[in-house]
Amino acid sequence: QVQLVESGGGLVQAGGSLRLSCAASARTFSGYAGAWFRQGSGNAREFVAAVGWSGAAGTYYADSLKGRFTISRDNAKNTVYLQMNSLKPEDTAVYYCAAQQYGAGSRRAGSYAYWGQGTQVTVSS
Secondary structure, eight states: OOOEEEEOOEEEETTOOEEEEEEEOOTTGGGEEEEEEEEOTTSOOEEEEEEOOGGGOOEEEOGGGBTTEEEEEEGGGTEEEEEEOSOOGGGOEEEEEEEEETOOOOSOGGGOSEEOOOEEEEEEO
């Protein structure tokens, strides 16, 4: 069982930046794909970004977010990050971290067995 804890959310003005962190309890986190999804009020959960496990270390982004968001991982710290720049009010959502052992970085939420509780990001105009 892997536990994921997100942090770094908060309130930011439009145009600002935030970095989200997802700390995993797995002893060998390098063997897990990590991903971020988000869910705005009244909306379905949507894919944001993913990074494959260290043996398949590609990165993937929602087309609409490419260029503003960057996903990265630090296996020594068992942590996946999401750097978010040039934030817009429509980025307001709860952001969830997800992980899957030996995952390639799927865009599908159903591909991930482990989920964090989420962290709120609010972007004011």
